Amino acid sequence: MNLALRDIRHNLGRFLLTCLGLGLLLGVALAMVGIYRGVVEEALSLARALRADLWVVEAGTRGPFAEASRxxxxxxxxxxxxxxxxxxxxxxxxxxxxxxxxxxxxxxxxxxxxxxxxxxxxxxxxxxxxxxxxxxxxxxxxxxxxxxxxxxxxxxxxxxxxxxxxxxxxxxxxxxxxxxxxxxxxxxxxxxxxxxxxxxxxxxxxxxxxxxxxxxxxxxxxxxxxxxxxxxxxxxNAVIARVSPHARAEDIAAGIRRWKHFAALTAAEQETVLTRSVVERARRQLGMFTGVLLLVSAVIVALIVYTMTMDKLREIATLKLIGAPDRSIVALIMQQALLLGGTGFAGGTALLLSVKDAFPRRVLLGPEEILGFGLVVFVICLAASLLGVRYALRIEPAQALGG
Amino acid sequence: MSDALVELRGIAKGFGEGEARVQALSDITLSVAAGEVVGLRGPSGSGKSTLLNLVACILEPDAGLLRLAGETVWEGRWRRTDLRAFRRERIGFIFQFHNLLPFLDATDNVALAQTLNGVPLKAARQRARALLDYLQVGKRAAAMPAKLSGGEAQRVAIARALANHPRIILADEPTAALDSERAGVVMDLLRQVAREQAAAVLVVTHDEKIFSRFDRLVSLRDGRIEAESRPEKHELDVI
Incomplete structure (x- = not known):
């Protein structure tokens, strides 16, 4: 008998409303992940669109994207x-x-x-x-x-x-x-x-x-x-070159660097310049904001689970008194936390996928990002449920007695 | 060795330390035999709840001997380590406010106690229905607790207490939330269960109207047994 599911079914409206709120929050956090990935992808899209293996630019610069090059x-x-x-x-x-x-x-x-x-x-x-x-x-x-x-x-x-x-x-x-x-x-x-x-x-x-x-x-x-x-x-601003599959772009770049007044970057070096220099601040800003949103989500899930556990004080005390082992009580709380997170995550993801193309800049969400975020939500829910579990394990069976 | 299912000898229990220490129970010796229904009465603070918690193995005594269902549970220390499993197998509980899980229907509230004991769900539900029929609430088997009347909910709670064939039934003010007529019915059920299941029933109560339903009435005052009596049997006075 799955107590978590039965409790949810009994309070389905409240559970779905909670999931809706959490889903919106997780949707925003997932959007930030997508925007973050989009910024990185867009930063690379120009360099990749030109399909260059080698970039020859002005000496002493990392141009043409990081700084001016003529x-x-x-x-x-x-x-x-x-x-x-x-x-x-x-x-x-x-x-x-x-x-x-x-x-x-x-x-x-x-x-x-x-x-x-x-x-x-x-x-x-x-x-x-x-x-x-x-x-x-x-x-x-x-x-x-x-x-x-x-x-x-x-x-x-x-x-x-x-x-x-x-x-x-x-x-x-x-x-x-x-x-x-x-x-x-x-x-x-x-x-x-x-x-x-x-x-x-x-x-x-x-x-x-x-x-x-x-x-x-x-x-x-x-x-x-x-x-x-x-x-x-x-x-x-630059001269770009395509290199034979039998030659190494690094070797050609090293040769060009010996020329006066010119510098050379391989495609990999250009991508590093783009992600580590050109969009670094935007990337860090979005990364930190995503981290803050995930932290807020974790706190909110923890508070929701804690409140749900507090609401069941008498039921948990009764379960303990009639002999339910701790694992049954821990399972009740953790399963509810995971169902809450899972439903919120599914709702938030579906919402975001349906509106992501309306964003002015690219929101890049592939299966990798979604699965990765799902895993993070899973870990957050497990960790957040520990607060509720701790509270539940401290409930005394004697609290079931009396008025 | 007596054949009592509940046996307390020289039990003492106090709370707090030093000057703040309160002696809740002192030198309690009490036994309840199979088929016997014993009432525990006394003013607030007399130690009734503490005594019930000790028998339920929720509180640990400070001194004395506690034997339950023929097994020494406490003597200087806990002799049983898995007390929750002991409660699950040997003790049935009935509460003042029935304490049914609000998200399970009547059948599953009764079945749950059995599944916790390892009984398969199908068999547990079968016995649950049989118990509900026995307690004359079979027609309400699919009802959620919120839809049950006070009397019906208390019968379901009794069915849950009986689900695992307990040798001991502990009841905490089981009639406090019921009117006189229903209180009498619940007490009659407890007496019937005690006889038919050969269980020892210990009931904490303030309810004078049901005193006559007990085989013995134990009065507590200031943590000591003040008196024991055998009430005269008579029908419940309906107010």
Whole structure:
């Protein structure tokens, strides 16, 4: 006869309400685990999207994500000629506040003609809503381009085209304006974001260099009058390379480090930089908050179990008096704590899985995270029930006697 | 060696230390034979509950000899180590407020006592139903305690006390929450059980209306047995 289940069935409404409250709390804690994993995954998604085995950056930096890095674009050719390197490509990275038209909810994306028509006699005017993008400049057909295209096509030889992450809410044909230059979206990728969670947008290297290094006309005039002239246009943030399976990226990186003015990182080193440096604070912040939430959950489960045990004082005293062994009483309390935690965990997980895609940033919850969290909840419930068990074992059988 | 099922010889029990020490029981010698129903009366603080707790093996005596169901349980120290198992096998309890588990129906409240003793659930439920029929509450076998009247709940509690064929039944104010008529019925049941099951029944009570139902009435005062009497048998006065 399972006393725990019978007691729960007798007070089912109260038990379910308690589970609902605990489920919401565990759902929040699990969401923090998912957000934590999402931040780490997003931090790595940019580096992984480019599928680079090797990163060549400015000497003395760990760029281009951890700090600024500028190197001449022709380094690409030197890297490409290295033994063991299959292909190399120059890339630039820039966070841009763009404006767009053709977002979700509109029947058709705006075309340039439609925009011109809409602007009418006023001529060119700023369009649409503000959108933060991490713009990747790359050389078409060389490493650095977008990964799998989900919809539309990749960037051809033509300029002013853009492939963007679906998270930006744009569709092929949409117009995006950056630094007064308009680009047309030609393709969409999926789950490619920057370390800050901004959607990635790929444009050609030439477009990106113009966007990043070109001075505005008044500034360029002033620079020319001062005798400085404009900055050289062929500057990139990094050169990435794919390495033959028969060569070791570490060895090639060691060779490049001997060059003057350049540093090199392998893919593994780049990922370490991203997780240990770029998102370290966010990671620690989320990790600590998750820890605090788990601690709060443990305290709440302990208090609930303790209160449930206190409510059963006379019943437990009676059980002891009629000869129930301690293991029956301990089982009653522990089983209830585990059922409470298990039901709350299942409810919280189901709720979170149904709403996680509505979060603005990625909430990454795979079977590994869910099972791991379930195990933590199991341990918390067992530990929290000890308070109730301790109380129950101290109840005297004599408390069943008298009024 | 006597054939009493409850036997106390020179039992003493005190609480506290030094000047704060209170002697709850002194030199108590009492025995209850099989089939006998003994009432324990006395004013508050006279030691009734302490005596009941000692017989229930919840409290440890300071001195004397305690023999229960033919076994020396305490003499200078506990002679039985597993007292909870001893209670489960040999003693049945009836409480003032029935103390049925609210989340089990009448049948399972009775069956539980047996399953704790290792009886399979099916057999335990069978005996539980038989006991409930015997105590004339068989029709309420599936009812939860909250749905039972005071008298019905106390009968179920008696069935639970009898579930493991105990040799000793201890009752703590079993009629306190009942009206006179139901109190009389419960006492008659206890007498019937004592005779038919050859059990020794020790009842703590304040209820003067049921004094006549006891084979013997032991009066306690200041932790000592003040008097023992054999009440004249008469029908319960219904108020």
């Amino acid at each position: 190197i001449p674009g022709d380094v690409r050719e030197a890297v490409a000629r290295l033994p063991g390197v299959l292909a190399a490509g120059a890339v630039t990275f820039q966070t841009v506040e763009a404006r767009h038209a053709g977002g979700p909810g509109e029947a058709e994306p705006w075309t340039e003609e439609a925009l011109r028509e809409r602007a009418g006699e006023a001529g060119r005017q700023r369009i649409g809503a503000v959108l933060r993008l991490q713009v990747v400049g790359h050389e078409p057909d060389r490493p650095g381009g977008p990964p799998e295209i989900l919809e539309g096509r990749g960037i051809g030889r033509g300029r002013l085209e853009m492939v963007v992450d679906r998270g930006a809410g744009l569709r092929p044909g949409a117009i995006v304006e950056m630094a007064n230059i308009r680009y047309r979206v030609v393709g969409l990728t999926h789950r490619t974001v920057s370390t800050g969670g901004d959607p990635l947008a790929w444009i050609t290297l030439r477009d990106a260099q113009e966007l990043q290094f070109r001075l505005a006309p008044p500034a360029a005039r002033r620079a020319q009058q001062g005798g400085g002239g404009a900055l050289p246009q062929d500057t990139v």
